[in-house]
Amino acid sequence: DAGVIQSPRHEVTEMGQEVTLRCKPISGHNSLFWYRQTMMRGLELLIYFNNNVPIDDSGMPEDRFSAKMPNASFSTLKIQPSEPRDSAVYFCASSRQIYEQYFGPGTRLTVT
Amino acid sequence: GENVEQHPSTLSVQEGDSAVIKCTYSDSASNYFPWYKQELGKRPQLIIDIRSNVGEKKDQRIAVTLNKTAKHFSLHITETQPEDSAVYFCAASAPTDKLIFGTGTRLQVFP
Numbered sequence: 458d459a460g461v462i463q464s465p466r467h468e469v470t471e472m473g474q475e476v477t478l479r480c481k482p483i484s485g486h487n488s489l490f491w492y493r494q495t496m497m498r499g500l501e502l503l504i505y506f507n508n509n510v511p512i513d514d515s516g517m518p519e520d521r522f523s524a525k526m527p528n529a530s531f532s533t534l535k536i537q538p539s540e541p542r543d544s545a546v547y548f549c550a551s552s553r554q555i556y557e558q559y560f561g562p563g564t565r566l567t568v569t
Numbered sequence: 570g571e572n573v574e575q576h577p578s579t580l581s582v583q584e585g586d587s588a589v590i591k592c593t594y595s596d597s598a599s600n601y602f603p604w605y606k607q608e609l610g611k612r613p614q615l616i617i618d619i620r621s622n623v624g625e626k627k628d629q630r631i632a633v634t635l636n637k638t639a640k641h642f643s644l645h646i647t648e649t650q651p652e653d654s655a656v657y658f659c660a661a662s663a664p665t666d667k668l669i670f671g672t673g674t675r676l677q678v679f680p
Contacts, residue, residue, distance in 0.1 A: 499670065500658065555601065555662050558668065
């Protein structure tokens with residue numbers, strides 16, 4: 458099994474641009490999570506899906522952030538428009554239900 | 570909602586010594602407690618977890634203990650090695666609820 462796959466691994470963009478992060482969960486996992494990690498705020502849960510349905514998006518910072526999961530093998534996190542304070546490492550994780558979450562390699566986002 | 574506190578924030582030990590990291594949680598309904606290890610520039614990796622029906626779990630040099638009455642759980646690493654140096658995160662969740670992570674402990678093992 459390839460594990461959780463994320464793309465791109467690094468993204469550098471200018472303020473105001475749209476950013477789309479992609480995630481492919483582990484096959485057979487029915488829960489998917491998007492996290493953001495910064496030195497200041499640690500590891501924050503942004504949103505999670507169960508069976509492709511968003512369950513809790515209370516961690517999404519503001520309307521500039523949106524996430525979709527059109528099928529069991531793909532999810533996107535979009536930031537539009539991006540701002541410098543969005544610079545962070547974004548992790549996607551998947552699991553069977555909530556337990557044993559496995560993280561992807563992360564996307565390091567830099568917004569200048 | 571759940572709140573997880575983790576101590577200490579940094580821990581330095583000599584190679585071969587033991588290291589203990591402690592976490593407390595607030596929601597008595599929490600029943601799942603994983604620990605993650607994150608090396609510099611890498612992803613968090615699940616190293617051990619425990620469910621509320623068990624008081625202790627061991628896997629080679631690492632062990633986790635759970636005290637449901639006091640609502641705290643701990644990670645114990647014995648015979649530490651330089652490759653154990655990383656940030657360790659505890660987490661807790663209630664049934665069918667999201668994981669709440671602690672703020673992390675940076676462990677440094679000196680040769």
